[in-house]
């Protein structure tokens with residue numbers, strides 16, 4: 001077994017991350033970033049370092065499942081969700097079901113909850129749920145906690161901050177209970193092929209599939225197709241794309257912003 005194979009084995013055994021689910025080049029890139037930080041020159045050296053420094057495991061986990069996110073990431077998409085997608089779902093009923101897949105530390109589902117709350121008379125005339133899922137326990141715990149530093153709130157207006165957050169007085173802000181009540185956070189592996197729920201009106205899965213192989217992306221799109229109601233929306237990240245093989249499952253609504261509708 002070569003050093004890279006030994007490292008992958010260690011990752012699987014200690015971090016329970018299945019390397020075969022990720023492109024090899026991606027794993028190598030992430031390993032390289034940890035090797036730079038730990039001043040190790042080869043996979044073999046890094047493996048030795050990993051085994052002798054227990055605190056390195058978590059750092060490696062974080063590097064492998066990068067969780068970068070922000071509130072209203074890609075403003076235009078959220079404008080369209082607010083202006084067109086959610087109003088179209090709510091036009092004939094007062095019920096909406098959303099799946100925010102790969103939600104990281106919660107900024108995306110809380111952004112959606114703010115939109116819903118503000119569009120629907122403070123949520124009072126709405127029965128809605130946002131399923132927010134991620135594979136990473138630690139990041140999910142942070143999402144559930146919903147405490148963010150001032151820098152993270154840079155895209156929010158003062159009015160949004162005042163209405164939806166409590167200033168904790170130490171430079172951090174806690175999401176208010178009315179938003180939390182709209183979201184169900186849970187652990188879910190998008191490679192499982194199992195939808196978190198059915199009869200969904202909107203699935204957002206943004207900046208997650210860049211780590212997946214073509215086949216896995218196609219399988220994921222099929223899972224979302226099964227999860228959505230007819231005419232439901234699928235929103236991808238701006239740099240992501242639908243594979244040829246499954247193009248027939250979704251019709252583009254806005255090709256630039258990667259908004260699709262489930263084909264009948």
Ligand SMILES: C[S@@+](CC[C@H](N)C(=O)[O-])C[C@H]1O[C@@H](n2cnc3c(N)ncnc32)[C@H](O)[C@@H]1O
Nearest residue numbers: 065067068069102104134135136189190206207
């Ligand atoms: C870059 S973040 C994107 C967060 C958010 N969707 C956004 O666009 O800002 C990618 C997230 O996908 C999650 N992820 C990666 N592989 C996953 C999988 N197989 N199942 C569920 N979540 C996964 C990571 O843990 C990470 O939190």
